[in-house]
Amino acid sequence: MLKLSNLSIGIKARVKAIDAKKSVDQRLMVMGLLPGMDVKVVQVAPLGDPIAIEFQGRRVSLRRAEASGVLLESVA
Amino acid sequence: MALLPSLAPEKTIRIALIGNPNTGKTTLFNNLTGLRQRVGNYPGVTVARKSGLLKLRGGNVELIDLPGAYSLSAASLDERIVVDALCGQVSGMEAPDVVACVIDASNLLRNLFLASQVAELGIPMVLILNQYDVARRKNIHIDHKLLSKRLGVPVVKTVATRQKGTEEIVEAINSVLDNPSRMEVINWPEPVKEATKMLREAVGANTKNNLSETEIHRILFDADSAILDRLGNDTGEIRLHLGQARGILFKAGFNPMAAEALLQYEHLGGLIEGIVKHSGLAKTSRTESIDHLMVHRGWGLAIFVGMMYLVFLSVYTWASPFMDFIQSGIDWFQGMAGPWFAATPMLQSLMVDGVLEGVGAFLGFLPQIMILFFFIALLEDTGYMARAAFLMDKMFSWCGLNGKSFVPLLSSYACAVPGIMATRTIEDPKARLATILIAPFMSCSARLPVYVLLIGAFIEPVYGSFYAGLALFLMHFVGLAVAIPTAFVLNKFILKTRPQPFLLELPAYRVPRLRDVAWRMFQSGEEFVRRAGTIIFAITIIVWALLYFPRPATVGEEIRQNFIESQAQFQNTNPEAVQTSLAETDSDLAKRLEYLTDSAYLEQSFMGRIGKTIQPVFDPAGFDWKITVGVLASFPAREVIISTLGVIYSLGGDVDEGTGDLREVVANAKWQEGARVGTPVYTMPVVVGILVFFALCSQCGATLAVITKEAGFRWAVLSFTFMTTLAWLGAVLCYQIGIRLI
Ligand SMILES: Nc1nc2c(ncn2[C@@H]2O[C@H](COP(=O)(O)OP(=O)(O)O)[C@@H](O)[C@H]2O)c(=O)[nH]1
Numbered sequence: 001m002l003k004l005s006n007l008s009i010g011i012k013a014r015v016k017a018i019d020a021k022k023s024v025d026q027r028l029m030v031m032g033l034l035p036g037m038d039v040k041v042v043q044v045a046p047l048g049d050p051i052a053i054e055f056q057g058r059r060v061s062l063r064r065a066e067a068s069g070v071l072l073e074s075v076a
Numbered sequence: 077m078a079l080l081p082s083l084a085p086e087k088t089i090r091i092a093l094i095g096n097p098n099t100g101k102t103t104l105f106n107n108l109t110g111l112r113q114r115v116g117n118y119p120g121v122t123v124a125r126k127s128g129l130l131k132l133r134g135g136n137v138e139l140i141d142l143p144g145a146y147s148l149s150a151a152s153l154d155e156r157i158v159v160d161a162l163c164g165q166v167s168g169m170e171a172p173d174v175v176a177c178v179i180d181a182s183n184l185l186r187n188l189f190l191a192s193q194v195a196e197l198g199i200p201m202v203l204i205l206n207q208y209d210v211a212r213r214k215n216i217h218i219d220h221k222l223l224s225k226r227l228g229v230p231v232v233k234t235v236a237t238r239q240k241g242t243e244e245i246v247e248a249i250n251s252v253l254d255n256p257s258r259m260e261v262i263n264w265p266e267p268v269k270e271a272t273k274m275l276r277e278a279v280g281a282n283t284k285n286n287l288s289e290t291e292i293h294r295i296l297f298d299a300d301s302a303i304l305d306r307l308g309n310d311t312g313e314i315r316l317h318l319g320q321a322r323g324i325l326f327k328a329g330f331n332p333m334a335a336e337a338l339l340q341y342e343h344l345g346g347l348i349e350g351i352v353k354h355s356g357l358a359k360t361s362r363t364e365s366i367d368h369l370m371v372h373r374g375w376g377l378a379i380f381v382g383m384m385y386l387v388f389l390s391v392y393t394w395a396s397p398f399m400d401f402i403q404s405g406i407d408w409f410q411g412m413a414g415p416w417f418a419a420t421p422m423l424q425s426l427m428v429d430g431v432l433e434g435v436g437a438f439l440g441f442l443p444q445i446m447i448l449f450f451f452i453a454l455l456e457d458t459g460y461m462a463r464a465a466f467l468m469d470k471m472f473s474w475c476g477l478n479g480k481s482f483v484p485l486l487s488s489y490a491c492a493v494p495g496i497m498a499t500r501t502i503e504d505p506k507a508r509l510a511t512i513l514i515a516p517f518m519s520c521s522a523r524l525p526v527y528v529l530l531i532g533a534f535i536e537p538v539y540g541s542f543y544a545g546l547a548l549f550l551m552h553f554v555g556l557a558v559a560i561p562t563a564f565v566l567n568k569f570i571l572k573t574r575p576q577p578f579l580l581e582l583p584a585y586r587v588p589r590l591r592d593v594a595w596r597m598f599q600s601g602e603e604f605v606r607r608a609g610t611i612i613f614a615i616t617i618i619v620w621a622l623l624y625f626p627r628p629a630t631v632g633e634e635i636r637q638n639f640i641e642s643q644a645q646f647q648n649t650n651p652e653a654v655q656t657s658l659a660e661t662d663s664d665l666a667k668r669l670e671y672l673t674d675s676a677y678l679e680q681s682f683m684g685r686i687g688k689t690i691q692p693v694f695d696p697a698g699f700d701w702k703i704t705v706g707v708l709a710s711f712p713a714r715e716v717i718i719s720t721l722g723v724i725y726s727l728g729g730d731v732d733e734g735t736g737d738l739r740e741v742v743a744n745a746k747w748q749e750g751a752r753v754g755t756p757v758y759t760m761p762v763v764v765g766i767l768v769f770f771a772l773c774s775q776c777g778a779t780l781a782v783i784t785k786e787a788g789f790r791w792a793v794l795s796f797t798f799m800t801t802l803a804w805l806g807a808v809l810c811y812q813i814g815i816r817l818i
Binding site for chain 1: 149183810
């Protein structure tokens with residue numbers, strides 16, 4: 001299963017579902033990351049964590065563990 | 077008892093400013109209130125909140141600046157403050173009469189989320205579409221008239237940084253006060269209504285609290301709602317019903333945790349249909365290309381190190397000329413004031429060593445604070461601060477801190493006072509508190525004189541300058557080595573930090589406005605003087621009094637008598653001759669007598685007596701009463717130990733760590749009584765013990781004053797107790813191990 005936490009840098013993917021179990025998941029949705037949207041990892045911090053993602057022209061940084069609730073599907 | 081007539085003042089109208097972070101709320105607040113603002117500290121809220129006066133048609137009203145929030149789901153403290161403030165749950169603060177919601181015009185849909193949640197509270201609202209210039213640059217057009225019609229509230233377009241639209245905001249607020257308009261709220265689907273009703277009944281049956289619809293929704297939708305915590309401990313029954321209410325949603329095909337966002341966005345998407353128009357393609361953003369460099373794995377780190385070095389250097393070095401200037405100003409005043417009060421030595425000492433010294437004590441911090449906040453404002457306004465936190469997060473997250481702790485801790489290496497003030501940039505309250513508590517462990521510049529004196533007097537002569545340098549270098553890590561495990565333990569066992577999400581928006585890069593940066597710089601300086609200044613001043617005066625009193629004339633006379641006699645004997649003259657040469661002011665002899673007298677007075681002052689009394693506490697570390705008094709007297713600031721030792725060893729208070737005399741005297745000091753009589757006081761284990769003690773101790777009144785103001789008195793007491801205990805343990809360990817090894 002492709003998750004946002006292990007999406008490679010620079011690859012675009014589409015949000016299939018969000019677990020919405022943790023408050024981080026809820027917060028991501030509030031910030032506008034919803035199923036059906038495209039998302040991309042744009043940067044990885046020097047120590048491998050956190051990552052910076054981009055969706056809808058917004059850049060957000062979060063730790064990998066916090067990104068694990070976002071399930072993705074690849075876009076052709 | 078007769079009832080007193082009610083003195084309730086006429087109710088003031090309150091307007092709350094809310095909005096997502098980085099929408100321009102602060103800039104708007106400053107535009108609207110100008111200089112008529114103050115920083116208030118609402119009970120239970122440690123981060124200072126601002127409120128100011130806004131001039132309206134009907135007179136002044138109060139404008140309250142609430143923290144930036146994405147939603148009312150109280151996941152962060154900031155959001156919790158917003159929820160509580162809007163629900164009228166912050167003590168001393170009623171619910172606002174009007175909410176002005178600031179919206180980033182280029183992100184209308186996402187910014188409306190918060191507004192839509194707030195709308196459910198039923199408070200009249202005004203929408204402010206700020207950063208309209210940015211939206212225009214991105215070729216985004218918003219039909220604000222149509223938006224206003226659809227939402228049912230006034231909508232104003234503004235460019236806060238250019239003061240555009242300020243009058244329109246005032247006009248809109250005026251009209252809403254005359255004619256309350258409420259924003260169109262979402263019509264929840266049937267299952268949500270049913271679940272809400274059920275939960276409302278459960279809450280009603282189990283608590284006395286009367287919750288609003290919004291609060292019930294928060295309990296229903298949020299993963300871990302802060303509202304439930306507020307209801308008290310006995311929420312078992314409510315939690316049971318919460319499970320059932322969520323069950324209703326689940327059966328209807330909604331994921332309870334995701335339902336709100338999905339439904340709200342659907343609702344809002346419909347509302348703004350046809351209102352936002354993009355013309356042409358948005359250019360590749362500048363942010364993207366800058367970010368590529370800034371957070372690049374290699375370059376990004378190099379730029380980061382460079383920037384942080386600059387920040388550190390500025391606080392550590394650039395502040396000194398200003399500090400010297402302030403010090404020479406104080407010196408000048410001291411020189412001036414001295415002769416005025418020559419007739420009454422007590423008053424003279426109070427003015428010169430108490431009052432003026434106290435003023436100097438807190439003014440001296442101003443350059444460092446203002447320079448640091450200048451850089452913090454630059455880093456924040458350009459958008460780099462969030463990137464810096466992003467780069468450093470991994471290094472801090474394992475011990476419960478986060479990337480934002482870096483700048484405060486780095487600054488604390490220059491001085492913990494501005495460092496602790498800089499923790500205001502950390503939103504997570506526990507990470508902030510933990511950072512405040514470990515910041516004083518960083519080896520600040522006030523420790524340097526102590527290190528230099530002791531290393532120069534004992535390590536350099538014995539081991540040479542290479543090891544002296546090495547020792548000085550290593551001393552800078554003693555505090556850090558203790559701070560990291562402290563942070564870990566603090567978070568794990570005391571603050572019991574639930575791992576806080578590090579969800580941080582990386583805002584677009586901007587060119588900062590000098591005006592805002594300067595504003596921030598002066599505000600931080602002013603706030604420090606106003607809030608911490610009096611405490612620092614008071615500490616200086618109290619310590620002065622302890623060092624000055626009691627001061628019976630007999631002690632001075634006795635010293636003088638003995639001095640004259642021994643000098644006469646020594647010089648083979650008669651006492652009268654000695655007296656005449658003493659009468660010449662500024663003669664060497666007069667100085668020596670003065671120093672001897674000062675020393676004798678210090679020994680029998682309250683401080684001297686306390687030092688002697690509690691010397692046994694420090695005996696296991698090998699400290700004699702003189703070191704003990706030095707330790708106590710340096711409570712206002714560590715470096716004071718140097719001048720105190722100068723006075724104790726009859727060298728006068730003007731010595732500094734480089735003075736040969738003091739080094740020599742200290743190196744030759746012997747125990748005068750007790751079991752160790754005749755042996756040197758400052759043996760290597762004692763010296764190392766003192767070094768470690770000063771690396772870890774909390775001898776800094778200003779730091780404690782700032783902790784009191786930023787985190788509360790309780791934490792200042794805890795910090796002092798903890799650091800002092802650690803410092804004592806460190807010194808005792810060094811001594812006890814040392815004497816067994818040597
Ligand atoms: N271009 C532009 N920048 C703005 C505007 N309003 C605020 N800013 C900038 O946006 C940044 C964030 O503003 P601030 O007031 O600190 O936002 P807050 O986080 O909501 O309090 C600052 O760099 C401001 O200079 C505006 O209308 N146009």
